Amino acid sequence: MSTDPSAPDAAPTVTPKAAYHHGDLRAQLIAAVRELVETHGPDGFSVAEAARRAGVSSAAPYKHFKDRHEILRGVVSEAMDRLRAAMEAGAAAHPHGSLEAVAAVGLAYVAFARAEPGVFRLVFGLTEGHENAPDLLAKGEGCFGVVVRAVAARLELPAGDGQVQRRAYMLWSFVHGHSFLTIDMKHKVASAEIDDWDYLVSISRAILASAAQA
Amino acid sequence: MSTDPSAPDAAPTVTPKAAYHHGDLRAQLIAAVRELVETHGPDGFSVAEAARRAGVSSAAPYKHFKDRHEILRGVVSEAMDRLRAAMEAGAAAHPHGSLEAVAAVGLAYVAFARAEPGVFRLVFGLTEGHENAPDLLAKGEGCFGVVVRAVAARLELPAGDGQVQRRAYMLWSFVHGHSFLTIDMKHKVASAEIDDWDYLVSISRAILASAAQA
DNA sequence: AAGATATGTGAGCGGTGCTAACTTTCGTCA
DNA sequence: TGACGAAAGTTAGCACCGCTCACATATCTT
Numbered sequence: 485m486s487t488d489p490s491a492p493d494a495a496p497t498v499t500p501k502a503a504y505h506h507g508d509l510r511a512q513l514i515a516a517v518r519e520l521v522e523t524h525g526p527d528g529f530s531v532a533e534a535a536r537r538a539g540v541s542s543a544a545p546y547k548h549f550k551d552r553h554e555i556l557r558g559v560v561s562e563a564m565d566r567l568r569a570a571m572e573a574g575a576a577a578h579p580h581g582s583l584e585a586v587a588a589v590g591l592a593y594v595a596f597a598r599a600e601p602g603v604f605r606l607v608f609g610l611t612e613g614h615e616n617a618p619d620l621l622a623k624g625e626g627c628f629g630v631v632v633r634a635v636a637a638r639l640e641l642p643a644g645d646g647q648v649q650r651r652a653y654m655l656w657s658f659v660h661g662h663s664f665l666t667i668d669m670k671h672k673v674a675s676a677e678i679d680d681w682d683y684l685v686s687i688s689r690a691i692l693a694s695a696a697q698a
Numbered sequence: 699m700s701t702d703p704s705a706p707d708a709a710p711t712v713t714p715k716a717a718y719h720h721g722d723l724r725a726q727l728i729a730a731v732r733e734l735v736e737t738h739g740p741d742g743f744s745v746a747e748a749a750r751r752a753g754v755s756s757a758a759p760y761k762h763f764k765d766r767h768e769i770l771r772g773v774v775s776e777a778m779d780r781l782r783a784a785m786e787a788g789a790a791a792h793p794h795g796s797l798e799a800v801a802a803v804g805l806a807y808v809a810f811a812r813a814e815p816g817v818f819r820l821v822f823g824l825t826e827g828h829e830n831a832p833d834l835l836a837k838g839e840g841c842f843g844v845v846v847r848a849v850a851a852r853l854e855l856p857a858g859d860g861q862v863q864r865r866a867y868m869l870w871s872f873v874h875g876h877s878f879l880t881i882d883m884k885h886k887v888a889s890a891e892i893d894d895w896d897y898l899v900s901i902s903r904a905i906l907a908s909a910a911q912a
Numbered sequence: 913a914a915g916a917t918a919t920g921t922g923a924g925c926g927g928t929g930c931t932a933a934c935t936t937t938c939g940t941c942a
Numbered sequence: 943t944g945a946c947g948a949a950a951g952t953t954a955g956c957a958c959c960g961c962t963c964a965c966a967t968a969t970c971t972t
Contacts, residue, residue, distance in 0.1 A: 509950080525825040527741055532928060540951075546930065547950055602825075608882055609823050611739040611816075624883065653879075654901065658868075661875025665867075668822055669838065687868065690908035694900070723919085746959060755921050760961065762919090 510548045512538045514558045521559065522602040526609060531555065553612045557620060560610055563603045564623040567596050571630040581637040583692070587684040589634050590659040594680050597663035604667065608660075631656050638692060654691050659684070724762045726752045728772045735773065736816040740823060745769065767826045771834060774824055777817045778837040781810050785844040795851040797906070801898040803848050804873040808894050811877035818881065822874075845870050852906060868905050873898070 516537040520529040531552050532542045549555045574592035578585040597604040610620075629643075632652040636643040639651070662683070730751040734743040745766050746756045763769045788806035792799040811818040824834075843857075846866040850857040853865070876897070 526823075528826075530928060531930090541953075542928085543930080543953080544951060550930095552929070605823060605825075608878060609740075609819060611819075612742075621883070654872075657875035657879055658872050659875065660879060661871035661873065661877075663875075664822060664878065665871055665874060669835070686908070690904050694904035694907070744959060745961090756959085757922080757961080757963095758920060766960070 509538060509540060509544065510558075513545055513548065513555060514562060517555055518559050518562070518603060521556075521606050522600055525602055526606045529556075556606065556610060556612075557617055559603065560607050560620060561623065563600070563607050564620070564627065567593070567607070568623065568627045568630060570596055571627060575630060575634050581640070583638060583685065583688055586631075586634045586638055586655065586688045586692070587681065589631055590655060590684045590688065591680055593659045594663050594666065594684070597667050601667035604663065608664075628652065628656060635692070651691055655688060658687055658691070723752060723754060723758065724772075727759055727762065727769060728776060731769050732773050732776070732817060735770075735820050736814055739816055740820045743770075770820065770824060770826075771831055773817065774821050774834060775837065777814070777821050778834070778841065781807070781821070782837065782841045782844060784810055785841060789844060789848050795854070797852060797899065797902055800845075800848045800852055800869065800902045800906070801895065803845055804869060804898045804902065805894055807873045808877050808880065808898070811881050815881035818877065822878075842866070842870060849906070865905055869902060872901055872905070 513534055516534040517529055519537075520534060531545050534555070535542045535545050538544075545555065549558065570592040571589045574588035575585045578588050632643050632648060635652045635655065636645070636648045639645075639648055641648050727748055730748040731743055733751075734748060745759050748769070749756045749759050752758075759769065763772065784806040785803045788802035789799045792802050846857050846862060849866040849869065850859065850862045853859075853862055855862050
């Protein structure tokens with residue numbers, strides 16, 4: 485939804501945003517902004533600079549996005565797609581219902597944060613227009629769903645079970661916090677001394693074990 | 699420590715920045731910026747607006763801070779002081795070495811995030827000049843130290859013990875992640891259905907229990 | 913009292929977000 | 943085919959912001 489102001493890309497052309505003049509400026513702008521956010525931090529980005537990198541005038545972006553916030557939301561949306569894909573790939577790399585599958589979902593999350601700290605921070609630091617963007621909330625729920633399904637498989641309970649939801653949220657909190665702390669203080673105790681895989685396996689075990697008795 | 703790179707406020711006057719004309723403009727600017735960050739988000743702040751609120755010209759702030767980043771660092775520094783105080787108060791409100799003391803430290807953390815989400819995000823989202831600000835890093839370590847001491851007391855081990863450090867970091871990750879998720883998606887499953895105290899006690903137990911056997 | 917220093921002001925430069933008015937390109941359909 | 947409307951780009955411009963400079967003023971030191 486979100487009033488699709490941007491494009492009638494539903495039916496006709498195969499290339500989703502196939503361009504008139506430029507050649508898919510929208511996607512190119514998102515890519516440029518992603519790069520800027522990654523290198524100069526979430527605040528060190530400007531629409532003007534992104535336009536410059538895409539080789540267009542500074543007013544051109546406003547034909548595709550109504551604000552700077554909408555561009556950022558575009559970057560976030562794209563990033564969340566990749567994050568979810570990575571999480572699902574992590575789960576799929578291990579036996580269904582295994583503890584390792586749960587840990588691998590978390591590892592994908594942490595790996596994403598490490599690989600793209602700027603974008604990661606943007607995804608979870610976005611404050612403007614979060615409530616006006618139900619698609620982003622839905623994608624967030626989608627990511628959480630990956631965790632939930634891995635936990636449900638491990639506990640052999642339905643995904644809707646309260647215990648599953650609770651433990652999944654615990655794991656998510658954990659991984660989320662570790663990701664942030666890791667990218668924040670790069671040269672600190674945390675990131676240096678901790679092997680992510682062992683760490684995540686051990687955490688997953690602790691949380692799911694406490695589920696068994698709780 | 700903290701090498702006070704910013705200001706020669708160490709020696710002479712008792713009141714650290716007691717004012718000449720205005721009456722402690724420095725502190726007033728920090729307060730104004732804190733308010734702005736809280737209401738308009740970390741990016742929706744401007745030095746000009748802060749100056750306006752303090753009743754001075756837009757150039758005045760630059761007599762006290764070299765950048766806008768330095769003002770933000772001032773806000774962060776002040777916030778970390780309060781955060782640490784809250785954590786210590788939380789620990790002190792329960793018997794030394796109790797599980798509740800550990801959980802109370804976490805609760806103080808979460809409460810801070812809930813009470814001042816904008817500032818909280820700022821504290822942990824600051825990217826510019828983090829490495830040039832050893833005092834902030836030291837304060838961060840100080841906060842972590844509160845967690846470490848509570849965990850060490852609970853496990854009856856010295857604070858330097860590796861197991862203590864590891865479990866403290868786990869707890870911190872957890873609480874940090876929960877704080878962020880809570881303030882990010884206000885109307886979501888997470889914050890609505892979870893009672894913080896029960897949640898934190900249960901998590902503390904799970905993590906410290908897994909320490910006993912690991 | 914006097915000079916040094918800290919703290920304020922106003923003017924101004926370059927950059928930014930966004931809008932308005934105009935031009936060019938593309939798709940469509942008589 | 944060619945005219946027309948919408949899409950996608952341009953330049954010009956306003957208001958604001960970060961930051962600096964030259965200057966004015968208040969306070970401290972001696």
